[in-house]
Amino acid sequence: MLRLFFGLFLVLAIGLVAALEVVDRTFTAVLDDTLKTYNREAVRGPAYSLVEQLRELDGPGRQAQLEKLRPHYGLRLQLVEPAELALSDTERAELADNLMVVRDQYTQFISRIDDGEQLLSIQLPEEPSRTTIYMILAYSMLGVLLGIVLFFWVRPHWRDLEKLRLAAERFGDNDLTARIQLSKRSNIRDLAEHFNQMAARIEGLIANQRELTNAVSHELRTPIARLSFELDQLRQQVDPSANKALIADMYADLGELEEMVSELLTYASLERGATVISRENIQANNWLDSVVGSVALEAEAAGVQLLIVECQLTQVRLEPRFMARAVINLLRNAIRYAERRVEVSLVRNGDHYEVRVNDDGPGVPVDGREKIFEPFSRLDASRDRRTGGFGLGLALVRRVSQSHGGQVQVTDSPWGGASFRMTWAHLD
DSSP states (O other): OHHHHHHHHHHHHHHHHHHHHHHHHHHHHHTHHHHHHHHHHHHHHHHHHHHHHHTTSOHHHHHHHHHHHHHHHTSEEEEEOHHHHTOOHHHHHHHHTTOOEEETTTTEEEEEOSSSSOEEEEEOOOOOTTHHHHHHHHHHHHHHHHHHHHHHHHHHHHHHHHHHHHHHHHHHTTOTTOOOOOOTTOTTHHHHHHHHHHHHHHHHHHHHHHHHHHHHHHHHHHHHHHHHHHHHHHHHOOOGGGHHHHHHHHHHHHHHHHHHHHHHHHHHHHHTTOSOOOOEEEEHHHHHHHHHHHTHHHHHHTTOEEEEEEEOOSEEEEOHHHHHHHHHHHHHHHHHHOSSEEEEEEEEETTEEEEEEEEOSSOOOGGGTTGGGSTTOOSSOOOOTTTTOOSOHHHHHHHHHHHTTOEEEEEEOTTSSEEEEEEEEOOO
């Protein structure tokens, strides 16, 4: 705090002295004529009285009279010749107009006595010899008062900055719960709120990363264990014809691993914000047809009728690759659980687009409708390839929707199954 206080105090003190000097010199230069007139008027009375008493006298008489009057005026009075004063042209013109010449920062006044060459010099008394000391004392008092005001101004700022420093230090020491609570009157409250938001975001990312890492290690065990078991079986097989089924299962397990890694990489890139979402204007019908066509064979193999029931749009604005992946995940999820049919529609509601996928399956329990969008979460505990999945598909749907400024939710479909509605903002 002392370093901050003395630094600010030194800057303010030097700045104040410099500002006072600049202001004084500036106004003196600007108001020079006004100040000359003011001081000339202030001395005009005594000067007139002296000139009247000296005008009718000759040189020696004037000097004697001046000596006689000097003690009564308290001024330094002197008879001078123009040659001694080195008058400028401006000053000569002023004397010619019967004006007093003002010199030495308005302390010396020169007046004509008559048409002769002799002039009267009137010098104000010298300032007290301790004026410099008084100025030093005055500036010192000003500095002390400025320091007191500055101290009470700096103290709350320093206190809040110290809180910010300690919170940053704790956060850097892996205390991810470190936050700052400041008064509403604090001048760095906005900075503290941004710090808290940053800390919360980092804490959330690290927590998600840990959960993701734990979940990935858990999820990889199943296909790896199956591959290991199938390799052992393959080694023990005597009949080569029996190997084909094992090899097919191994390829299926490898495909499962590959699909999981692809989903995981996509989800991770969206989670940490490494992927820039660049939207495009896409032909809505063609895009939706191609997305539905990507899973048409899967629907046919599962005995499910897949239909596009509504597409009111000519164009839709989205990032085509990620949004297609999200809709495909919704369709695959619906196909996995549907009995006979799945319907998909694309509409626009106000300033939002909406993709709706309905199925006639068992639906989603109310208490599990948020959980299914978390990574590696499944309501179905089965790990069978048809119903188990990886628990990443719907989590990816939510991330894609959020990256487009929207959300996804699940309700009941008209046939009692699940109705997934994914919305995202329309941006021109």
